[in-house]
Amino acid sequence: KMAGSSAPWIGSAYLFLQSTCKTIALPALYESSQKKPCVFKALKLALADSTGSVNGVDMLKVHCSHPHLIVQLRFCKQENCRQFLRSYRDGALLKSLQSHLQLSLATTTVPLKVELKAGSEHLDKVLKDEDHCLECIYREKPDRLPDEEIMELEKSLKSLVLYQNTNNNVAGKDCSSLKSLSQPYPPQGSSLHTQLTFTFQGQQF
Structure with a gap:
C-alpha cells in the first residue's frame, strides 16, 4: 500500500510498557476483553501523536x-520513524501514552516506564544517535503482518470513530467526514488524525 517508486523503507522495533503503579497491571488489562479495546485505543492514539499521522506506525502484535x-x-x-524516535526521546510519547491511557481507562494517572528495542539493540542507550537507531530499526524487518486480533481491534475502533463522527458533526458535514475517513491515507493536515483524537480536546501534541 505504501510502496513508493523504489523499494520502501521498512523497519521494526519493540516498545515495552510497564506500569510503575502496583494497582495497574497493563498485561492484565489487555487480557481483559472489556478493557482490551480501551488499551488498544490509547496505544493507537499515542502512536499517531508520535508520528503526526494515524498511518505513521503500525502495530503488528x-x-x-x-x-x-x-x-x-x-x-x-x-521520516515517520525519525519523528517517532524524537517523540520517544523527548518524552512526548510517554506523556501521550499516559494521558490517553488515563482517558481511555477512565482512571487516575497511569505512571509508565517505557523501553525501546530493535533486535538485540537496546535503543534507550543510544537515543542521541538518531541515525544509529534508524539503522537498527531498518535492519529488523517485520516477521509478520498485523495479527487477526489487531485487525479486529482496528476495525472496531474505526467503526466507533465513524459512529461518533456521524453523531457529533453538524448536519451536512457527515458525508465529507465519512469520505475522508475512508481514504487510504490522511489528507493534508492529517485531518484523519484530528478526527481520531477529537474527543480528547487539549490532549493533542
Whole structure:
C-alpha cells in the first residue's frame, strides 16, 4: 500500500510498557476483553501523536509478558520513524501514552516506564544517535503482518470513530467526514488524525 517508486523503507522495533503503579497491571488489562479495546485505543492514539499521522506506525502484535506489555511496531517510512524516535526521546510519547491511557481507562494517572528495542539493540542507550537507531530499526524487518486480533481491534475502533463522527458533526458535514475517513491515507493536515483524537480536546501534541 505504501510502496513508493523504489523499494520502501521498512523497519521494526519493540516498545515495552510497564506500569510503575502496583494497582495497574497493563498485561492484565489487555487480557481483559472489556478493557482490551480501551488499551488498544490509547496505544493507537499515542502512536499517531508520535508520528503526526494515524498511518505513521503500525502495530503488528501486542504481547502480554508480565509485567510488560510489548508492542511490535512496523515503520514504513524513514521520516515517520525519525519523528517517532524524537517523540520517544523527548518524552512526548510517554506523556501521550499516559494521558490517553488515563482517558481511555477512565482512571487516575497511569505512571509508565517505557523501553525501546530493535533486535538485540537496546535503543534507550543510544537515543542521541538518531541515525544509529534508524539503522537498527531498518535492519529488523517485520516477521509478520498485523495479527487477526489487531485487525479486529482496528476495525472496531474505526467503526466507533465513524459512529461518533456521524453523531457529533453538524448536519451536512457527515458525508465529507465519512469520505475522508475512508481514504487510504490522511489528507493534508492529517485531518484523519484530528478526527481520531477529537474527543480528547487539549490532549493533542
